[in-house]
Amino acid sequence: DGGITQSPKYLFRKEGQNVTLSCEQNLNHDAMYWYRQDPGQGLRLIYYSQIVNDFQKGDIAEGYSVSREKKESFPLTVTSAQKNPTAFYLCASSGLESYGYTFGSGTRLTVV
Amino acid sequence: GNSVTQMEGPVTLSEEAFLTINCTYTATGYPSLFWYVQYPGEGLQLLLKATKADDKGSNKGFEATYRKETTSFHLEKGSVQVSDSAVYFCALANYGQNFVFGPGTRLSVLP
Numbered sequence: 001d002g003g004i005t006q007s008p009k010y011l012f013r014k015e016g017q018n019v020t021l022s023c024e025q026n027l028n029h030d031a032m033y034w035y036r037q038d039p040g041q042g043l044r045l046i047y048y049s050q051i052v053n054d055f056q057k058g059d060i061a062e063g064y065s066v067s068r069e070k071k072e073s074f075p076l077t078v079t080s081a082q083k084n085p086t087a088f089y090l091c092a093s094s095g096l097e098s099y100g101y102t103f104g105s106g107t108r109l110t111v112v
Numbered sequence: 113g114n115s116v117t118q119m120e121g122p123v124t125l126s127e128e129a130f131l132t133i134n135c136t137y138t139a140t141g142y143p144s145l146f147w148y149v150q151y152p153g154e155g156l157q158l159l160l161k162a163t164k165a166d167d168k169g170s171n172k173g174f175e176a177t178y179r180k181e182t183t184s185f186h187l188e189k190g191s192v193q194v195s196d197s198a199v200y201f202c203a204l205a206n207y208g209q210n211f212v213f214g215p216g217t218r219l220s221v222l223p
Contacts, residue, residue, distance in 0.1 A: 006155075033210070040218075041215075041216075042201070042213055042214065042215040042216050043156075043201070043213050045210065048210060058210075090155050090156065092156075094211075100144075100146050100148075100158045100161055100205070101148075101156075101158075101203075101211055102158070103148075103155035103156040103157070104155050105154055105155045106153075106154065106155045108153075
């Protein structure tokens with residue numbers, strides 16, 4: 001079955017470390033997205049990519065970086081510059097707008 | 113610009129009660145409208161969608177009708193179950209633009 005896979009499900013980071021969250025899709029979708037969700041809050045867009053080798057900043061890109069070297073993959077790196085990285089991170093992909101976004105199951109990142 | 117407004121939660125209902133979660137939007141052109149559901153600790157799942165005015169989306173007993181005259185897409189269910197407890201997000205998509213999500217409405221259904 002086609003879908004979008006995020007890994008790991010839980011991730012712990014020490015202060016000052018960079019960590020990378022994985023997002024892979026086999027839906028042949030062109031566009032991919034990263035969102036951050038804080039407890040009891042809505043979704044905030046971090047980065048998005050409409051096509052391979054191109055990506056744009058969303059609303060809260062500071063302290064994050066991404067790459068899009070393959071259509072299937074859109075990894076997110078949470079750098080040490082992100083001062084409050086503890087959150088739930090969601091990856092999504094889309095084809096035609098009318099079909100909606102498909103979301104992964106999320107990665108919960110905790111700073112220890 | 114585009115925006116989505118949802119009723120504030122949390123919404124607490126008894127099992128078998130009628131559910132309405134209000135959603136209104138502001139957008140140019142003719143957006144598609146969506147409802148997503150998020151169960152605890154999971155990602156968002158598409159619940160239903162409507163792509164043009166007067167369309168009714170439906171799934172798992174939930175319904176929503178795209179009302180262009182009132183710019184609304186209210187979610188309804190006739191008889192909720194404990195398993196419907198989740199966070200519900202209204203969203204819109206306009207051609208060539210990213211999705212816009214509402215803030216989410218938490219629903220708790222008590223047995």
